[in-house]
Amino acid sequence: SQTIHQWPATLVQPVGSPLSLECTVEGTSNPNLYWYRQAAGRGLQLLFYSVGIGQISSEVPQNLSASRPQDRQFILSSKKLLLSDSGFYLCAGGVGTSGRGNEQFFGPGTRLTVL
């Protein structure tokens, strides 16, 4: 079965500092990968998705970026964090469009607090 690992689990960073959140996938190859942000008490906001190595699509322009250096690795970064970047970041994976019924599977999330 597919498993998503994320780290760190929690992170407290000052405004203006850089960010790197890592997500790795086990149990499947060539997955579609996604970064979501969930603000407190809110729904999911899709930030980035990737259909393959080096292929990144951005859904929301902001000071965050994503990279996919390996098939099963997806990284979320920022050069300078803002207070509004605080939230719960979720990495998710999914099999390609050939499997209509295939669900997304989620990692445990990273709680980021920017002070």
Place this chain on the structure above:
Amino acid sequence: GDSVTQMEGPVTLSEEAFLTINCTYTATGYPSLFWYVQYPGEGLQLLLKATKADDKGSNKGFEATYRKETTSFHLEKGSVQVSDSAVYFCALRNNQFYFGTGTSLTVIP
């Protein structure tokens, strides 16, 4: 475009009460439909799914039926427990995934 609308929360129920969380969708073609559950401080877990009209997804006492005529996928449980307290997300998949905004459920003893 495709979208999912689910009932506003929060919902508070007593233990053993009946639960319904409404979910309706807008989509072209024949999407797959999902319910996810998120316990405090955790990621989302798939609760159940249905891939075609009239399919019923079920898991852990929860059920939802894919109703194409009403474009709905309402989540139901006959008798909720305190351990069901969580946030529930309805979602659909066409070429992309679309999530509802989530409904918070609190079950009190």
